[in-house]
Amino acid sequence: MPRSQGEIGAAGGHQGDFMTTEPDDASLVRAAAQRGIPGQLAFETLVDRHQLWLVRLLTHLLGNQSDAEDVAQDAFVRAFLAIESCGDGSRFRGWLRVIARRLAFNHRRDSRARARYEEESGLPMSLAGETMTGQLGERDLLKRVLDELAYPYREIMVLRFVEELPLKEIAEVLEIGESAAKMRLTRARAEFQREYDKRGGRRGDTGRA
Amino acid sequence: MATPDELDSDWIHGVFEVLREELVSLAADFGDRVKHEIDQVAAVEAVRPPSAVALLASVAVETGNIAGSLLTAKATDDSHDDEEDQ
Known part of the structure; x- marks a missing residue:
């Protein structure tokens, strides 16, 4: 399974050591x-470093990996143009x-205008080769x-909860104020809790140690 | 209801652990596709590098400034003419 392990991009930008x-x-x-061939090669290193977390984020936002990869590709190209x-x-x-989130938002909006394809994506991530374990049940739910x-x-x-961003960074990504982000998160939590309980989700078994 | 500051210790964070730990297998050609796309974009840029774009932009701005100053000057002249006529 090439390039699927670990968070390649997690340490990006924090080394600061020449x-x-x-x-x-x-x-x-x-x-x-600086552009030119060296610039292009430098950017391709950034692509290698950041592609995994970006596709994962977009997969969770969009609900399927195929769309996530398309949007991620677009995000990289736009980032290259505007570097x-x-x-x-x-x-x-x-x-x-931020670039990817904007593109995902637009993609989602455009896709919904065409068709309600989300209904067929009950299991959006690739589950090939996996067995129906209890964990898969929790993930599916x-x-x-x-x-x-x-x-x-x-x-x-x-x-x-997936990216584990602090509120300040969430506000930056969503391009809204921190208080607005806090309010949206509170409402989202309440809505999530309602849906989760309605579907019989278990809180205690998956609680964090 | 918990405030966002308290989220680290709440049950929802625990529920999402299954997604945080999920591994993603990128399509085998994903990186190549992205680099190919970037290569194409870069090829276009090579024909019209940023410096040339900046040059054209500055020429456009200067042209606009000149046109604007000429129009202003003409309007001023006209108003002087009007004053002289009176």
């Missing part, structure tokens, strides 16, 4: 902004997340509940 063999995000962004506006390259991950949420609620739940 003695490391791998250049940090800030260095790569600066190089990419000069990234500013502090050490925040490339956050900057890319969780994804179905997410599917039932209004998109802004789904979005903020994913950012908070």
Whole structure:
């Protein structure tokens, strides 16, 4: 299973050490902004580093990996075109997340206008080769509940509980104020709780240690 | 109801653990597709590099400024003419 393990991008932009063999995000962004072949190669390193978490985030936002990969590709291309506006390259991950979130929002809106295809995506992630274990049951239930949420609620739940972003960063990604983000999160939690309970979700068994 | 500050310890965080731990297998050609797309975009940029774009933009701005100043000057002249006529 190539490139499926670990969070490649998690450390991106925080090394800040010129003695490391791998250049940090800030260095790569600066190089990419210079354009030319070296710039392109620098950006391709950023793609390698950030593709996994980005596709995972978009899969949770959009409900299926195929769409997530399309949107991720678009996000990378747009980021490449606008790399000069990234500013502090050490925040490339956050900057890319904002681009991707906008694209996902638009993609979702356009897709819904065409068809309600979400109904067929009860198991949005690739489940090939997996058995019906208890864990799969919990995951299936969780994804179905997410599917039932209004998109802004789904979005903020994913950012908070899957991406584990603090409220401040969530507000930045959603391009809203922190108090608005807090209010939306509170409402999303309440809606999630209603749907989860309605479908017989168990709280205690999955509680965090 | 818990405030967002208290979320780290609540049950919903525990429920989502199954998604946080989920592994994603990218399509085998995903990275290649992205790089191919970037390559195509870069090829177009090579024909019209950022410096040329910046140059064209600055020329456009200057042209606009010149046109604006000429129009202003003409309007001023006209008003002087009007004053002289009176």
